[in-house]
């Protein structure tokens with residue numbers, strides 16, 4: 361099925377709404393509570409999604425563009441997000457990740473047969489400036505430089521390995537238990553491996569290791585196939601909030617997983 365740029369943008373917005381609806385999702389904002397984010401709530405995220413959706417359509421229509429062209433659209437989207445949220449950083453990572461994937465979906469309209477992640481890696485991956493070559497002017501770059509990690513920039517340059525190796529397989533395997541449970545399963549599968557710089561900023565290496573242990577324990581105990589999965593995930597959510605931990609990057613990669621799954625189903 362061929363989708364228009366506007367339809368691709370609506371799929372990106374849907375993925376972001378489903379990420380927000382996902383609960384329990386340790387430390388993160390949902391329709392149930394604000395998690396470890398006293399400055400952000402669900403209405404703030406919904407306003408941000410509405411404000412950035414037209415930008416996703418522009419990204420999809422800019423498939424032939426360079427990274428600099430996409431960045432110009434991304435900067436405008438970040439401004440729209442801040443205006444709609446009173447200056448909050450609800451979707452900086454999502455604008456980048458889903459923006460690139462929307463542009464890749466635009467390439468697919470034009471006939472590409474590779475996965476969306478491969479399209480991102482081959483078209484724009486080489487142009488994405490990596491943290492080691494940059495001054496630490498953002499939290500993400502500062503964390504990458506300090507802990508020798510790749511963060512969101514490497515994730516995108518490599519074509520979103522967290523989505524294709526962890527998020528998508530976990531989501532698809534758990535789908536028979538329903539979409540809300542499958543989303544939680546994908547969240548924990550990504551959390552176990554991802555180099556989330558928001559987690560490192562809040563909790564350092566100890567916080568990152570604690571989060572990974574939680575994810576491993578949840579998955580080793582059967583994940584969402586365990587009859588007590590919901591209570592277990594909710595306990596972890598409460599513990600993340602007590603420790604002021606959160607994983608905004610994992611939330612963005614969950615949204616990216618849901619978007620890719622939706623696009624592949626529509627192909």
Ligand SMILES: CC(C)(COP(=O)(O)OP(=O)(O)OC[C@H]1O[C@@H](n2cnc3c(N)ncnc32)[C@H](O[C@H]2O[C@H](COP(=O)(O)OP(=O)(O)OP(=O)(O)O)[C@@H](O)[C@H]2O)[C@@H]1O)[C@@H](O)C(=O)NCCC(=O)NCCS
Nearest residue numbers: 431434450451452453454456498500512555556557608609
């Ligand atoms: C290239 C950019 C994404 C800028 O990235 P940079 O490396 O400079 O780092 P940051 O500015 O810190 O942003 C990176 C955001 O990406 C998310 N993220 C982190 N790790 C990963 C990962 N491994 N994989 C995927 N995504 C990742 C994360 O975003 C989410 O968290 C945000 C909320 O964080 P939080 O810390 O709670 O909120 P703050 O208010 O910042 O702090 P507190 O005081 O509350 O603690 C939320 O936004 C989530 O989305 C990182 O924040 C890109 O931004 C860039 O170049 N922009 C220019 C325009 C552009 O090019 N656009 C796109 C063109 S395609």
Ligand SMILES: Nc1ncnc2[nH]cnc12
Nearest residue numbers: 380388389450608611612
């Ligand atoms: N649900 C969420 N909560 C907090 N930060 C996020 N960044 C992206 N989605 C998020």
